[in-house]
Amino acid sequence: MPEHLELQQLVDGGGSLRQSRRRLMSIFRCSCPYLGILLATLSSLFFSLCSVIVKGLVEVNPMELASFRFVGVLLPTIPIVVQRQTPIFPEGKRIILLCRCFVGTTGLMLSFYAFRHMPLADASVIIFSTPVFVAIFARLFLKEPCGVFNVITVLLTLIGVVLITRPPAVFGDTVPSLSDDQMLDTTYDLWGPVAALSSTLFGANAYVLLRALKGLHFSVIMTNFGAFGLAYTTAVSWGTGTLCLPPCGMDRLLVVALALFSFLGQILLTISLQLEHCGPVAIARSADIVFAFFWQVIFFREVPNIYSLLGALLVISCVILTGMRKWVLSLPRDSAKRKRFKWLTIE
Helix, strand or coil, X not given: CCCHHHHHCCCCCCHHHHHHHHHHHHHHHHHCCCHHHHHHHHHHHHHHHHHHHHHHCCCCCHHHHHHHHHHHHHCXXXXXXXXXXXXXCCCCCHHHHHHHHHHHHHHHHHHHHHHHHCCHHHHHHHHCCHHHHHHHHHHHHXXXXXXXHHHHHHHHHHHHHHHHHCCHHHHCCEEECCCCCCEEECCCCCHHHHHHHHHHHXXXXXXXXXXXXXXXXXXXXXXXXXXXXXXXXXHHHHHCCCCCCCCCCHHHHHHHHHHHHHHXXXXXXXXXXXXXXXXXXXXXXXXXXXXXXXXXXXHHCCCCCHHHHHHHHHXXXXXXXXXXXXXXXXXXXXXXXXXXXXXXXXX
């Protein structure tokens, strides 16, 4: 899941602590102006490796793997909550917090199912189109404006998703190969694309709920998310009879690596958002899709077809444009950069 949106408005503390953090981040920006982008890209690398592990560990149920993923979400935030001594489950926000935890956890479980039952790159492209769909749900539930720009990016993203999923009723059961003139059978479990698209919709709703929680510190939200997700996925694994320790040897080491990579990816993403605006970080996080194509060829010997590449190009373009728009809108109105990209501010 792309976490950059949910942390953007939540990474700052309050009072003197916030001022100290800002001074420290200013020093980092001066010494390495692109550090935030580099850390976001490195975060994408770790999260993409998590996807590889989920797809490769066929002996372990995806729901159980999601439990280990939530360990990586929970661990970094516990020391921060303890240090801040803030209420973990504040009154007046509990229902929204629970709703956010539910849709976020469900979205993550669906994404793990999609990684297991689809080509890695195809699933990653669909899941990372989440930022584009946020505008729709923000319009429905928060009454935020949804202009021409949002409508165009959503339509282009949907076209990209159709090219990636390739419904048999439209494309048949084969598509052209990249390597020669033969036709390759590219059909796969229908529930894989359904899970990926459902994960995208759940993720978009999670971001909308997070906007209603923007007054809470990120550690409170992530602690609730991690604890709820760990309990939820463990209960689902137990209920389906798939809860068990992974086999000894490489499988168990990969499960530990999954939690570790999740931990590192979350920490790097949080720091990158403290150093850089949400828009550029969103663009850097789209590198996850590039990594997914690379890992798909290296580890799983799956060469993407023409339609997957065209669909990925459309989706990545829309995600990048959405990120650039967020960055441009955050600039002062008299900024030269904002005037240069004025076309991105058109509603």
